[in-house]
Amino acid sequence: xxxxKPTGPVDRLAYTLSRAAMWGPAFIVVIIFYEVVMRYIxxxxxLWVNELSLWAGGFIFVTSGLYAMQQRSHIRIFVLYxxxxxxxxxxxxxxxxxxxxxxxxxVIWGGFGxxxxxxxxxxxxxxxxxxxxxxxxxPLVLLTVFVLTLQALSNLIRDxxxxxxxxxxxxxxxxxxxxxxxxWALPVLWPSAESEMAVPTFWRILIALLLLVxxxxxxxxxxxxxxxxxxxxxxxxxxxxxxxxxxxxLTGRPPPVDVASGRIDDDDEPRQRP
Numbered sequence: 332x333x334x335x336k337p338t339g340p341v342d343r344l345a346y347t348l349s350r351a352a353m354w355g356p357a358f359i360v361v362i363i364f365y366e367v368v369m370r371y372i373x374x375x376x377x378l379w380v381n382e383l384s385l386w387a388g389g390f391i392f393v394t395s396g397l398y399a400m401q402q403r404s405h406i407r408i409f410v411l412y413x414x415x416x417x418x419x420x421x422x423x424x425x426x427x428x429x430x431x432x433x434x435x436x437x438v439i440w441g442g443f444g445x446x447x448x449x450x451x452x453x454x455x456x457x458x459x460x461x462x463x464x465x466x467x468x469x470p471l472v473l474l475t476v477f478v479l480t481l482q483a484l485s486n487l488i489r490d491x492x493x494x495x496x497x498x499x500x501x502x503x504x505x506x507x508x509x510x511x512x513x514x515w516a517l518p519v520l521w522p523s524a525e526s527e528m529a530v531p532t533f534w535r536i537l538i539a540l541l542l543l544v545x546x547x548x549x550x551x552x553x554x555x556x557x558x559x560x561x562x563x564x565x566x567x568x569x570x571x572x573x574x575x576x577x578x579x580x581l582t583g584r585p586p587p588v589d590v591a592s593g594r595i596d597d598d599d600e601p602r603q604r605p
Contacts, residue, residue: 446470499557
């Protein structure tokens, strides 16, 4: 698969988060290997490896959808899509993005209160090591769904493609939205009354750095890609276009061959068997 390079603020944000998540499986393998060595060789099992692997696995599972959406590698059903004309494909794509937006709105609307409460009280996992998995992963789900919706809309605008002013307007609005949310969230990390928030100082600093990185990526996407016209990416999945092979070969029904003469019985020029 040819990797789609990021174009625009939403692409760069999703692409960077996905790249960071790609190191997660290697990290999980390393800590599990450490647990196996400590448990079966030194007979000193740890309390934190299992919970940390669950924590990292949840992060990978949630953010991997961003990469799949940015790379257009998510699961799609092409039974009707391939047979439809161009205008119908455009309609299907619009309906697909609309469904994603409705789903995202329902998830964020229904889960915002619970996610905010878990984060504010820094809810832990309730185990011996007691990591704050609910306090971090629940808000992460909502944030990822929000960015996923922006990415789906960005793909729709770029893949057909839309006019340059439409793409540029979307990039500006998306960057303003992301930067505005980050600037709104920064003061929330340090409320006037410390008793209102149980988040440790280390995590406040780390989250603030992540918000600043998101702002920087959004601005970078505007500066570098504002006048860049992305190449259209329309899914056809036509094997004849991809491989340029005859239909008889692709369907497994090659033309009959005269064994005696070694000739192919078709309408084309006869060819001798090599």
